[in-house]
Amino acid sequence: MEANEKSVLGPFWGLASNDNVKQLQSAKELIVLLRNSQDEHELSSGSGLCDNLSYSVERLVRGLSSNRDGARQGFTVCLTEVLSLFDCVSVNEVLQLVDKHLMITGSARAQEERGAYFGQVCALLTIVRSGRIHGVSLDTICALLKRLHILANKKLYLREVGMVGTVQLIREVGSRLSFDENILPLYKQLIEGGWEKCTPDALYLLLTLLEIYSKNETLKKLVKSKWNHKWLLHPDNFEYLATVLKESTFAHPSVHSVWPVVLDAVRKKGHLTLFWKTVVDESVIVSSHERKYLSFKLLELLLPTLDVSEVVAVFTPNLLRCLRNNLSGADNYLNKAAKHLVGCIATTIGGSTDKSIQVSFLLQLQAQG
Structure with a gap:
């Protein structure tokens, strides 16, 4: 590791702290170091990611699966800021790192599996919360929505956080999504289930859909026929x-x-x-x-x-x-x-x-x- 790369290692220890103040301080310290490194890199070579930034993004994604202290929270906050501030870090690159480091293997123990699943959801949340969701293609938005849908239905402990990510994504870019073409195929069963099959997570999503797609005729008809009233x-x-x-x-x-x-x-x-x-x-x-x-x-x-x-x-x-x-x-x-x-x-x-x-x-x- 080069001498200037070593300087980014220190803040990672603080990011894993249970102390929120220390987490934020470490995140700010790392962001400053990365900004200086990337600026120097762009002045000398003009494009791409500097070694520090490339290393840090990969380590942040990988660390989202950690169950140690406050690591997942700290790494999520920091990765969100990195995505928000460094346009040179592409959303597709983050998704590739998720597939590389956070996928479940057949030999994973229960705790490792849980950490990896939570890490996947947190990575998707950083893309939404950083604002970068607005700059990606419709295909990428649909892919993110599908990933969140799959994760929310994977394990009971993922349902709420997966639905929170789904709701936040729809609130951010719902105007770019067609209810009939992009939303309904994933959630038709949930919507048609009515009160008999309703869960708190389903209710949370449906209230959001009724707000964002209030004029959609398909949704209005489904709600009227399955939920007694157009207002749930x-x-x-x-x-x-x-x-x-x-x-x-x-x-x-x-x-x-x-x-x-x-x-x-x-x-x-x-x-x-x-x-x-x-x-x-x-x-x-x-x-x-x-x-x-x-x-x-x-x-x-x-x-x-x-x-x-x-x-x-x-x-x-x-x-x-x-x-x-x-x-x-x-x-x-x-x-x-x-x-x-x-x-x-x-x-x-x-x-x-x-x-x-x-x-x-x-x-x-x-x-x-």
């Missing part, structure tokens, strides 16, 4: 939503990506009270520990933006009873989660400049004991 989140569908959304706890302890989308949509339509009663209060809260935990996290999501009427709607007797029960003893399963939620409530009340909101919070808490 119609109050008549809340019972179906309760069944689907309580299954989102496979993502525990994270909140599945579909929830913020659903909550935002029902609030805009003024249906939060009925939604919360049907889907959360009568379904999620009265179930397993994981689902009770989910109800705490959903309330935490809503806290900063609740209005007076919504405070009454979400601080239900069921939720507050669950909160109180888990605060009663340090050995209770959700004790830490309950304490965290109480802290969030206190912060919201203390930080609000709206007296009516503060009073509403306090009255509701007092009314429920």
Whole structure:
């Protein structure tokens, strides 16, 4: 390795750190080194990648399969920045490196297989999030979409992250894709499955498709015939939503990506009270520990933006009873989660400049004991 190549090795250790600040510092350091090396290379030879950049891109892609500390996160962030800042690194080159380093071999152990699959998804996400997706051909976009579709259906642990990548890709370049020609062939079975076969991931994708392709006649007809209403989140569908959304706890302890989308949509339509009663209060809260935990996290999501009427709607007797029960003893399963939620409530009340909101919070808490 040449002397100037050795200087890029240091930041890679920081990229694998569990410390987010150290990760970002290392990424910035590596980017600066690569920019200087590439600028010098272009001045002397005029084209292609310098050795440092070529080496770093390959190592970043290869490292996406690492299960060590924060390596995958750090390498994903850094590769996204490299793709964003260095147009000379082609998307096709990254895909070739994915095929070279992140494919599953017959001898791979379970942990290695898991790492490689996650690495593939992360590599595709870097292409979308870097903005480079806008500069590739339609054929490449379709190939990326197909890869994400295959990965999302490969393993249960890949479903949400694969669907997140799919949704982000469609949001970025959906206008270049034909619903009938490019989307429907991959997702026809999902769309035609209706509520009986719906999953949180399917709902997340379908809500996106209905937003991006709202005028597509094929999609409108399929939704009308299979999903009861042209708007999936119609109050008549809340019972179906309760069944689907309580299954989102496979993502525990994270909140599945579909929830913020659903909550935002029902609030805009003024249906939060009925939604919360049907889907959360009568379904999620009265179930397993994981689902009770989910109800705490959903309330935490809503806290900063609740209005007076919504405070009454979400601080239900069921939720507050669950909160109180888990605060009663340090050995209770959700004790830490309950304490965290109480802290969030206190912060919201203390930080609000709206007296009516503060009073509403306090009255509701007092009314429920």
